[in-house]
Amino acid sequence: MDEPDSFATQRRLSEPAGPTGPEDNAGTDRRRWSRQERAQAQIVPQERLQGPIPWVIAIMVGLMVIAAAGALALRNTGRAATSDLAGGITVQIVEARPEVRARLAERAALVLREQPGVSDVELVPQGELDALVEPWLGQDAPEIEDSAGGSAYADLPVPALIDARLAGPADPARLAALRAVLQREVPAARVDAQSTWLTPVFGAIESLTWLALALIVLLGLATGAAVLLAARTALGNNRGTIEIVHLLGGTDAQIAQIFQRSTAIDAAGGSIAGFAAAWIVVVLLGRTFGALQAGLVTGGALGWSDWAVLALIPVGAVALATLTARWTVMRALKGML
Amino acid sequence: MTAAAGGEIVQFDNVGLRYESSREVLSDVSFTLYPGSFYFLTGASGAGKTSLLRLLYLAQRPSRGVVRMFGTDTITLPRDRLPLLRRRLGVVFQDFRLVPHLSAFDNVALPLRVAGVAESELAQPVRDMLEWVGLADRMAARPATLSGGEQQRVAIARAVIGRPQLLVADEPTGNVDPEMAVKLLRLFEAMNRLGTTVVVATHDAHLLRQVPDSLIMRLDRGRLSDPTGALRYPPRRAVGPL
Ligand SMILES: Nc1ncnc2c1ncn2[C@@H]1O[C@H](COP(=O)(O)OP(=O)(O)OP(=O)(O)O)[C@@H](O)[C@H]1O
Ligand SMILES: [Mg+2]
Numbered sequence: 346m347d348e349p350d351s352f353a354t355q356r357r358l359s360e361p362a363g364p365t366g367p368e369d370n371a372g373t374d375r376r377r378w379s380r381q382e383r384a385q386a387q388i389v390p391q392e393r394l395q396g397p398i399p400w401v402i403a404i405m406v407g408l409m410v411i412a413a414a415g416a417l418a419l420r421n422t423g424r425a426a427t428s429d430l431a432g433g434i435t436v437q438i439v440e441a442r443p444e445v446r447a448r449l450a451e452r453a454a455l456v457l458r459e460q461p462g463v464s465d466v467e468l469v470p471q472g473e474l475d476a477l478v479e480p481w482l483g484q485d486a487p488e489i490e491d492s493a494g495g496s497a498y499a500d501l502p503v504p505a506l507i508d509a510r511l512a513g514p515a516d517p518a519r520l521a522a523l524r525a526v527l528q529r530e531v532p533a534a535r536v537d538a539q540s541t542w543l544t545p546v547f548g549a550i551e552s553l554t555w556l557a558l559a560l561i562v563l564l565g566l567a568t569g570a571a572v573l574l575a576a577r578t579a580l581g582n583n584r585g586t587i588e589i590v591h592l593l594g595g596t597d598a599q600i601a602q603i604f605q606r607s608t609a610i611d612a613a614g615g616s617i618a619g620f621a622a623a624w625i626v627v628v629l630l631g632r633t634f635g636a637l638q639a640g641l642v643t644g645g646a647l648g649w650s651d652w653a654v655l656a657l658i659p660v661g662a663v664a665l666a667t668l669t670a671r672w673t674v675m676r677a678l679k680g681m682l
Numbered sequence: 683m684t685a686a687a688g689g690e691i692v693q694f695d696n697v698g699l700r701y702e703s704s705r706e707v708l709s710d711v712s713f714t715l716y717p718g719s720f721y722f723l724t725g726a727s728g729a730g731k732t733s734l735l736r737l738l739y740l741a742q743r744p745s746r747g748v749v750r751m752f753g754t755d756t757i758t759l760p761r762d763r764l765p766l767l768r769r770r771l772g773v774v775f776q777d778f779r780l781v782p783h784l785s786a787f788d789n790v791a792l793p794l795r796v797a798g799v800a801e802s803e804l805a806q807p808v809r810d811m812l813e814w815v816g817l818a819d820r821m822a823a824r825p826a827t828l829s830g831g832e833q834q835r836v837a838i839a840r841a842v843i844g845r846p847q848l849l850v851a852d853e854p855t856g857n858v859d860p861e862m863a864v865k866l867l868r869l870f871e872a873m874n875r876l877g878t879t880v881v882v883a884t885h886d887a888h889l890l891r892q893v894p895d896s897l898i899m900r901l902d903r904g905r906l907s908d909p910t911g912a913l914r915y916p917p918r919r920a921v922g923p924l
Contacts, residue, residue, distance in 0.1 A: 586781050592741055593840075594769035595796045596762070682743055682764070 398575040402615030402662060403622070405568040409561055409658050410623035416557035417651045418631075423550045426543060432511040433539035434520070437504040440533050450505035453531040460526065462512040462519075469506040504535075515540065572666045576608060576673040587674065588681065597678045605670040612666030616659035623655075690753070691715045691848055691879045692738065697747030699733055707733050708904045711747070713913040715848070715881065720874045722890050723883040725901030731883040732776055732852055734901065738881065739773045739850050740764055752847070769797055772846030772878075774854040778837040780825040786812060786832075787821040790839045797844065811839045814869070816862075830857040838866055842873055849873060849880045855889060867892050 436453055440446035450468055457466045511519060515538035527534040540547075580587070583604065590600050631646060647655075692715040699708040707730045715721060723731050736742040737749055740756060749756045751767055759767075772793075780789045787808055794804040812821050815835040825833050834857045841849060849870065855863035863886070871893060874880045881899075882889070890898065900907045 585779070586783075589779050589781055590792070590796060592739065592768060592773065592779075593793045593796050594765045594767075594771075596765045599796065679761075682741060682761070 396578075396611075398571070398578075399611045399615035399618070401571045401575075402568065402612050402666065403619035405564055405571065406616045406619030406659050406662050407623040407626075408619075409564045409568070409662075410620055410655050411626055412557045412560040412564065413655055413658060414623070414627040414647060414651070416554050416561070417647055417654065419550050419554045419557065421646065421648075421651070423547060423554075426547070427540065431514045431540065434509050434511060434515050434523070435537050435539055435542075436507040436509065436527070437535045437537070438507075438531065438533050439504045439535060446505050449531050449533055450507060453527060453534050454507050456527055456530050457507065457509055457523075460523065463509050463523075464512070465508070465510040467508045469508060474503055474506060508539075568662060569665060569669070572608075572612070572662075572669045573673070575611070575666070576670045579604065579608060579670070580673055580677055584677075587677070591678065591681055597675060600678060601671045601674045604674040605667045608670035609663060609667040612663045616662045619662075620656070620659040689716060691717050691751070693748070693750040694737075695748040695750075697737065697744045697749060699730075699737065699742070700745050706745070706904060708737075708744075711904075711906045713899060713906060713908070715879055717847070717879050718874065718877055719879055720871070720893050720896040721879075721881045721899055722893070722896050723881055723899045723901065724885060724887075724890070726903075727885070729901040730904045731901055733904075734906075735773075735850050735852050735881070735883055738848075739771050740768055769793070769844070770847045772841035772844060772849040774834075774837050774841045774849075774851035776852035776856075776883075778825070778833050780833055780836055780840075782825055785822045785824060786817055786828065786836045789825065789836055790843055793840060793844045807843060808839075811843050812836075815839050815866070831859070831862065834858055835862070835866070838869070842869065845873070845876070846878060849878050851880070851882045853884055854882060855884065855886065860888070863889065864892060 436457065438446055438450045438453060440449055454466055454468050457463050513519065520536055520538060524534075524536045527536060587600055587604070590603070627647070635646065692713075694711050694713050697708060697711040698706050700706045711734065723734065725731050733742070737744055738751075740751070743749075743757065752770060754763075754767065756764070756767070781792065784792070790811055791804050791808045794808070809818075809821065812818060815838060817832060817835055817839070820828060820832060823832075825836065828836065834854065838851070838854055841851065851870065854870075855866055858866065867882075867889060870880050870882065884890070890896065897913065899913060906913070
C-alpha cells in the first residue's frame, strides 16, 4: 500500500525527548541538550530587529547612560575637590596697615608651623594675592594709585593669606583649637577650612547628582513600560503561533524561550546602539570640559570602573526586556489550558 | 494491564460544555474510544462537532463531567503534564492553524521540533510526507501562497507526521476535490491500520461510506446519539490492539 515512508519513524513523540519533558532527568546529556536548543531555536525563526522597539530601547539606554555618566562625573568632581580641600585651612590676617599686616602674617605663620599636625604652611605671596583681586579691580586702579602712589594695592585692606594643611580633616574642633592658639599671638587672624568656601558648590553638585539619579529612575521606569508594551504587542502578533505550538505539545518554557529570545535580540540591538551613541557623546563632552582646564571639571573624568558601571545599564535593559517578555508570555499561557 | 484500563484511549462521562454563560453547546456526552478504531463524527453545522473535538485535543476543559485520555483523568491532571499528552495526539484544525511565517516544510516539522527530534532525523520524514500529500514542489512556500486545499494538506501532514496514537481531524477534506479527499482518507486508514485511533468530523455523507468498518458518532444540538450502541458497547473488532 502506498503509505508514506515517514510512518517508519520508530520513536513516538510522546516519549520524552530532551529536558523539556517534565519526566526527564535534568541535564543528563550535554550534547543532546545543545541539539535540543538548536531544534527549539528553529521552532519559530527569529525576526530580527524590526519595528520601533529597538529604537525606543536605544534612545532610553542612550539617555540613561548620559545621565548616569553625568552623575558619576559629578560624584568624581566632588570627591576630588573634597580630598584636595579636606585638610586645607586658610588663615586671613585682616589689617589695614601693610607693614603691620606683613609682620603679623609672618608671626602667624611661625605659630602655625609650631603646631603639631600642621604642615605645608605657606604665606601666599603678595603677587598672587594681587592676581586674585585683579579680575575685580583691573590691572591699574588709577584713582587709588594717584591718591596713594607706590604699589597699586598697597593701601587696599586686602588680607594677607596663609595656606596650610592639617594631618586630618579640618573639623570644627581642630579649627577652634587653632583659633585659640592664634588668638593669643595674632588677634587679627581668621581661620577657615577651605572646604567651607566650596560648600555651596558641593551643594550644587549634590543636587545635580540627585537630579541625574531621578532622571535615571524615571527613564528606567519608562523603559520598563516600553518593554512591557513591546512584549504585549509581540504577544498579540504571535498569539496564533503561540497557541499552535501550545496545542502541538509545546511546554510553557519552550514557548517562553522562543518569545523571550526574539525580545532579547531586539533589546540587545537597541541597547548596543544606544550605549555606543551615548559613549560618543560622553567622550566628546569630556574632551570639551577637559579643554577648559578648570580644576574642578578635570577632576570629574570617568575611569574604567565608571564605564563598567555604565555598561550595566544596557545589560540591565536586556535583562529587563527578556524577563518582561517571559513574564508576559507565561501569564498568557497560564490562561490557556 | 486489564482490558478496561488499557483498552480505551478516550473516555467521556456525562460531559457538558458551555462557553461563557450561554446555553450548553454539549450536554451529557458519554462515549469511549477504543484503540485502532475509526470514528466519524457527524452532525449539522453548529451541532457542536468542533467543540467536542476541542475537548478531545485538550484545547478546552469541559464545564462538567469527566474526560479521560490514555487512562489519565485530564480534569485533575496538573497543567504542566498536558504537553506530553498533547504530543500523543495529531490534530487537523478546521481552520488549519498553520504558522503564517513558516514554510510548508517548517510547519510540518513543527511537532517534531517541539518534541525535540534532531534536524538530521526529521528532514527526510517531513519531505516524504509532503511528497505523499502532493506538495513536493511547494515545501518552501508560505501558507499565504498556498491554495485552501494545499493548506489543508499541509495541516494533515503536520497532524500525522509524528505517528500520533489518536488522530483528530475537523473537516479535513472540506477544501479538497473528491479525488484528493479519498486519497487523504486512505492516509487516515493507513494510519489506523498501524494502530492510530482516528476521529474525523465531517458532514460529508459520501466520506462515511468510504470506510466500511468505521463507527459513527452523531451529534444533534449538543447531544450524542448512539443509535446502534456501538459507542457504548463497541463491536469486538475494535477492542484491543490489532
Ligand atoms: N468560542 C465560542 N464561544 C461561544 N460560543 C461558541 C464558541 N465556539 C462555538 N460556539 C457555539 O457553539 C455551538 C457549536 O459550535 P461548533 O463550532 O462546535 O459547531 P460545529 O458542529 O463544529 O459546526 P460546523 O459544522 O459549522 O463547524 C455553536 O452554536 C457556536 O455558536
Ligand atoms: Mg466545526
